Amino acid sequence: MVKEEYSKYxxxxxxxxxxxxxxxxxxxxxFNTTKKLKEVLNNWGVTILKTExxxxxxxxIKGLQPGPIIALRADIDALPIExxxxxxxKSTNPKVMHACGHxxxxxxxxxxxxxxxxxxxxxxxxxxxxxxxxEEAGGGSNQVLAKNVLNGVQAIIGFHxxxxxxxxxxxxxxxxxxAGCYKFDITIKGRGSHGAKPxxxxxxxxxxxxxxxxLQTIVSRNIDPQDxxxxxxxxxxxxxxxxxxxxxxxxxxxxxxxxxxxxxxxxQHLTEIANNIAKAYEQEVNIIWDERTLPIANDSELTQxxxxxxxxxxxxPILSMAGEDFATYQKKIPGVFAFIGSNGSPTAADxxxxxxxxxxxxxxxxxxxxxxxALGLLQHLSNK
Numbered sequence: 607m608v609k610e611e612y613s614k615y616x617x618x619x620x621x622x623x624x625x626x627x628x629x630x631x632x633x634x635x636x637f638n639t640t641k642k643l644k645e646v647l648n649n650w651g652v653t654i655l656k657t658e659x660x661x662x663x664x665x666x667i668k669g670l671q672p673g674p675i676i677a678l679r680a681d682i683d684a685l686p687i688e689x690x691x692x693x694x695x696k697s698t699n700p701k702v703m704h705a706c707g708h709x710x711x712x713x714x715x716x717x718x719x720x721x722x723x724x725x726x727x728x729x730x731x732x733x734x735x736x737x738x739x740x741e742e743a744g745g746g747s748n749q750v751l752a753k754n755v756l757n758g759v760q761a762i763i764g765f766h767x768x769x770x771x772x773x774x775x776x777x778x779x780x781x782x783x784x785a786g787c788y789k790f791d792i793t794i795k796g797r798g799s800h801g802a803k804p805x806x807x808x809x810x811x812x813x814x815x816x817x818x819x820x821l822q823t824i825v826s827r828n829i830d831p832q833d834x835x836x837x838x839x840x841x842x843x844x845x846x847x848x849x850x851x852x853x854x855x856x857x858x859x860x861x862x863x864x865x866x867x868x869x870x871x872x873x874q875h876l877t878e879i880a881n882n883i884a885k886a887y888e889q890e891v892n893i894i895w896d897e898r899t900l901p902i903a904n905d906s907e908l909t910q911x912x913x914x915x916x917x918x919x920x921x922x923p924i925l926s927m928a929g930e931d932f933a934t935y936q937k938k939i940p941g942v943f944a945f946i947g948s949n950g951s952p953t954a955a956d957x958x959x960x961x962x963x964x965x966x967x968x969x970x971x972x973x974x975x976x977x978x979x980a981l982g983l984l985q986h987l988s989n990k
Contacts, residue, residue: 612970679738688703711765761983762941904942928957
């Protein structure tokens with residue numbers, strides 16, 4: 607029944623998706639995207655609520671009966687990537703691309719809004735629709751919470767497209783879905799010297815190499831083998847001249863994990879390894895540890911309510927080591943987050959790839975997920 611309703615306006619939603627894909631904008635720069643969203647919602651007669659957000663927006667549809675307040679969320683920003691696809695609607699903005707499929711997310715949310723504006727009678731309560739800025743750069747969800755955009759919301763729903771899953775697939779479970787993402791940078795302060803006279807200095811490159819090697823023991827010797835944790839060094843830098851040992855060397859990377867108890871373990875051992883190795887080589891280190899996103903962990907009770915109301919078969923997800931700032935909301939508001947198949951080809955490019963292609967056929971499933979999840983949660987919360 608619901609899917610037949612979508613067919614009435616799906617072409618309009620797909621055209622909007624193509625527009626957003628052609629004109630992507632980076633985190634905190636989504637001014638044209640926000641303007642377009644406002645234009646569409648105003649034309650549809652949907653209430654846009656006043657917020658202090660510079661980009662992004664919050665809309666609202668109230669049901670004909672009072673009840674709980676929930677939110678549906680989609681992210682709207684793109685990535686600093688030059689698109690390399692054959693799409694007719696490929697990006698026209700140089701070195702900016704929707705390489706993570708956020709255009710699919712906001713189009714699906716627009717489709718849900720379109721449905722609910724014509725079916726207010728189905729809403730027992732209030733649904734807020736959040737178009738969130740700056741997911742890629744991090745901090746977008748923090749902006750939303752800091753500016754009290756979601757005050758009064760009792761539950762929140764989101765999803766991320768997944769090009770590794772075929773069209774028509776929804777993957778969802780209680781508990782973990784995506785990893786927490788942490789960034790570290792280590793600066794080693796040594797003493798430079800001529801390359802021919804290493805004894806006159808304290809070589810930070812030797813220290814760097816030893817630290818990089820030793821960091822690989824954090825997981826293998828300190829983490830329960832049944833817990834998934836990744837520590838990856840992703841960049842190193844030292845020196846500019848072929849015959850001079852530099853004063854400094856730097857390295858950095860990322861940590862990914864699902865269980866928050868392991869965060870302190872990894873951070874402690876990373877700090878101790880870097881400091882102790884530097885001390886052994888008569889050097890110092892400066893360590894910066896940055897929490898980018900927390901692990902996404904779905905509320906058990908609400909997830910079951912969503913699953914019970916979905917008319918599409920729900921699959922068990924393969925947990926993703928990628929991060930997503932939806933987890934920030936879950937610290938304050940119980941939430942449910944799913945994966946929705948957006949391609950499924952064995953050769954499909956993954957997120958953040960210049961060849962990433964999310965198919966238009968994703969959108970009806972995204973709309974259906976938003977609509978049926980929202981109705982399921984409203985009913986569940988009303989019965990509590």
